[in-house]
Amino acid sequence: MTRGQIANVDLIKQVNCAAVYRLIDSQGPISRVKIAELSHLAAASVTKITRTLIECGLIREMAHQASTGGRRAISLTTVTHAFHLVSVKLGREELQLCLYSLDGQVLARQIHAFPQQPQAALLDALIAHIGDFIAEQRQHQALTLVAIALTMPGLTDAVHGQVVYHPSFPLVDVPLARLLKEALGLPVFIGNDIRTQALAEHYFGASRDCLDSVLVSVRHGVGAGIITEGRIFRSLGRDVAEIGHIRVDALGDRCHCGNFGCLETMVADAALLKQAGRMLEQGFDSLLKRQPLTMASLCQAALDGDRLARDVLGRAAEYLGQALAIMVNLFNPQKILIAGELCAADSLLFPLIGKAIAHQSLPSFHRDLPIVKARFQDEQTIGGLALVKRALLEGELLQLIIESR
Numbered sequence: 428m429t430r431g432q433i434a435n436v437d438l439i440k441q442v443n444c445a446a447v448y449r450l451i452d453s454q455g456p457i458s459r460v461k462i463a464e465l466s467h468l469a470a471a472s473v474t475k476i477t478r479t480l481i482e483c484g485l486i487r488e489m490a491h492q493a494s495t496g497g498r499r500a501i502s503l504t505t506v507t508h509a510f511h512l513v514s515v516k517l518g519r520e521e522l523q524l525c526l527y528s529l530d531g532q533v534l535a536r537q538i539h540a541f542p543q544q545p546q547a548a549l550l551d552a553l554i555a556h557i558g559d560f561i562a563e564q565r566q567h568q569a570l571t572l573v574a575i576a577l578t579m580p581g582l583t584d585a586v587h588g589q590v591v592y593h594p595s596f597p598l599v600d601v602p603l604a605r606l607l608k609e610a611l612g613l614p615v616f617i618g619n620d621i622r623t624q625a626l627a628e629h630y631f632g633a634s635r636d637c638l639d640s641v642l643v644s645v646r647h648g649v650g651a652g653i654i655t656e657g658r659i660f661r662s663l664g665r666d667v668a669e670i671g672h673i674r675v676d677a678l679g680d681r682c683h684c685g686n687f688g689c690l691e692t693m694v695a696d697a698a699l700l701k702q703a704g705r706m707l708e709q710g711f712d713s714l715l716k717r718q719p720l721t722m723a724s725l726c727q728a729a730l731d732g733d734r735l736a737r738d739v740l741g742r743a744a745e746y747l748g749q750a751l752a753i754m755v756n757l758f759n760p761q762k763i764l765i766a767g768e769l770c771a772a773d774s775l776l777f778p779l780i781g782k783a784i785a786h787q788s789l790p791s792f793h794r795d796l797p798i799v800k801a802r803f804q805d806e807q808t809i810g811g812l813a814l815v816k817r818a819l820l821e822g823e824l825l826q827l828i829i830e831s832r
């Protein structure tokens with residue numbers, strides 16, 4: 428055999444192994460016979476693969492009463508609580524670290540201020556924080572750490588493990604996955620925070636029931652994640668969906684991207700508070716005169732019928748609908764998810780967004796299109812859990828775990 432052929436044999440093994448693991452993950456408890464039937468693999472291959480997965484502790488056998496009655500049948504199910512990962516979110520000014528078990532349980536969480544610093548110092552600080560966190564957690568409990576996941580705003584290249592650009596820190600084309608792996612000795616997976624949240628919603632949250640969805644997140648910035656056929660939409664290895672830079676108002680403010688009237692400049696939290704503040708200064712009567720102006724008070728005032736708050740949120744819904752209609756026309760999602768503090772006014776906002784989408788997209792695409800709150804509104808590290816889950820399901824991490832035993 429040539430080297431290329433050997434590599435192919437390994438790849439086929441990895442692909443088959445991942446196919447079996449995916450079936451057990453999505454349909455378990457499931458019998459070996461059923462796995463062979465659904466995967467089109469030979470029974471002997473299924474027996475061999477499942478033996479390896481059992482030896483590695485990734486799946487286990489369980490006996491249950493067969494539906495046809497008679498003797499007890501043996502089925503297979505995944506074991507996820509025994510494996511752990513560290514999910515790191517490098518935000519705009521802070522670093523969040525979370526220890527998860529693979530079944531999604533949060534075992535520990537830390538938040539650190541993360542100041543602006545030159546690239547070399549920043550990388551050292553990042554590695555030190557993660558290393559200290561792991562050492563500290565190991566003192567409290569026995570861990571089987573299988574990976575580190577790192578998510579952040581900006582552009583990331585998941586295929587090459589690179590940060591293409593981060594909006595707050597001097598990280599441009601940095602092979603961060605490799606650098607962290609060398610320093611910390613664990614596989615590292617990298618992704619954009621909003622795109623990986625969309626994947627987390629698909630695996631564990633509000634879009635579990637469909638393969639095609641769009642999530643839009645409105646906070647400091649405005650971002651989106653597109654899931655098509657159960658995967659994050661990608662271009663050139665990068666997870667993309669820059670909905671925040673769709674122009675929605677030609678006369679709008681200048682955006683940090685250099686253009687004018689981008690969605691982000693019109694509906695990000697700071698933009699909405701600025702619009703409300705300006706109207707208050709102009710003397711509009713409002714419930715907001717008597718309380719601090721925050722996203723929470725703005726949403727509550729709108730729900731209480733306040734004209735000013737309803738004006739501001741109504742305009743935001745119009746702009747969001749305008750940009751989302753483009754997504755609907757291009758990607759025909761089965762569900763739209765919204766994340767952000769403005770979801771506090773969902774009963775008012777979502778029907779308006781739906782109306783705006785309906786006016787600007789194909790009827791067969793927007794008919795019965797649900798607009799719902801994202802499940803993970805505050806769990807900023809959830810995207811990292813999704814990245815690790817993906818690496819398991821697609822075989823890359825599965826193979827590393829098998830090889831390390």
Ligand SMILES: [Zn+2]
Pocket residue numbers: 671672682683684685686689691
């Ligand atoms: Zn822009």
